[in-house]
Amino acid sequence: MNWNIPNILTVIRLAAAPMVALMFLYFTRPYADWFALILFVSAAITDWFDGYLARSWRQETKLGAMLDPIADKAMVVIALMVIIGFSSWSGWLVLPATVILFREVFVSGLREFLGDTAGTLKVTKLAKWKTTLQMIAIAVLFSQGVFEHYFGMSIWGMDNEIVGQILSGEIPDVHGLGWKLTGAEWAGRIGLWLLWIAAALTLITGIDYFRKAMPHLKDDR
Template sequence: MRMTLPNVLTIIRLLAAPLVAVMFLYFERPYADWFALVLFVTAAITDWFDGYLARAWKQETKLGTMLDPIADKAMVVIALMVIIGFSSWSPWLVLPATVILFREVFVSGLREFLGETAGTLKVTKLAKWKTTCQMIAIAVLFSHGVFEHYLGMSAWGMDQAMVDAVFAGTVPDLQGLRWKHAAMEWAGTIGMWLLWLAATLTLLTGVDYLMKAMPFLKDEKS
């Protein structure tokens, strides 16, 4: 095994995946959301860099080829688990997350079954777009948690009548409730639609891999 810089970045990204969940165990919100967001975005950026550097420096290795998709899946699966676990369990988030998780497990099992012929299921451009869309959606959903909790902190001590008056414009918005609420709503809506788009791309790539694998799944005629 060659421990190249691209491989080191991949390993760091793999180790960072569980830290996204750990942030919510050791820090209060919204600080946990902030740390998870920064950690996730940083890991997503290294995903592009390690692939680019491996190709540019001709340092593509078997170790990197194996670990790169594992690190991507670990980041996505753990981040989705955290978002669903700390959200209101809205079905509009649970359904696309379920599609994504099911596909990742299914394709991983398919590759394991195919063994030496797993090279048939090479990563396609659509699969790369799928991963990009997943990571952007998750980052936006983490930012929704940030805005949501800053909104709650800003409204702390206000009764409902005061909050309503601020949103109605009859009381000065000294705490920035309106823009924080708008940012929360936009992040939640955009994040949800991006997650559905990611789920659609995820499903399409799963079907594509299944069709490519079908010739290897047929029993030989006796």
């Protein structure tokens, strides 16, 4: 096995995937949200760097080609699981997340079945955009958790009437409730919109891969 820098970055990204979930087991919120966001964004950045370095330095290997898509899928699947469990938008997240998870399992099964002919399912540019959009959406949704919990911490001990008066401008907003609530709402909305668009691209690429695999799925007569 060739342990060059691109492969090491890929392995680090793969190891970071379960760490995203562990942040919510060992830290309270919003610190868990912060750590998960930083960890996820850092890992997503390595996704671009390892591919760029492998091509630039001509260090593309079979190990890297095998681990890179696994690391991407692990990051996305585990992060979606965490977000659905903790996000206030979880009901609206279930459908796009289901589409994404189903497609990943389906395409992985196709590649495993095709074996040596799996090269017909090479990653397309649209699939790369799909992965990029998924990661941006997930990062934005993690940031929504940060805003949401700082807002919750700021209104601790206040009754609903006082909170309403602060948000309506009747009482000075010395704790920044307005921008924290606005940040939470818009991060949630934007992240959700991006995830639905990513789910649509995920469905399109999954259908494309199935179409390409069809000639190899026919029984010989």
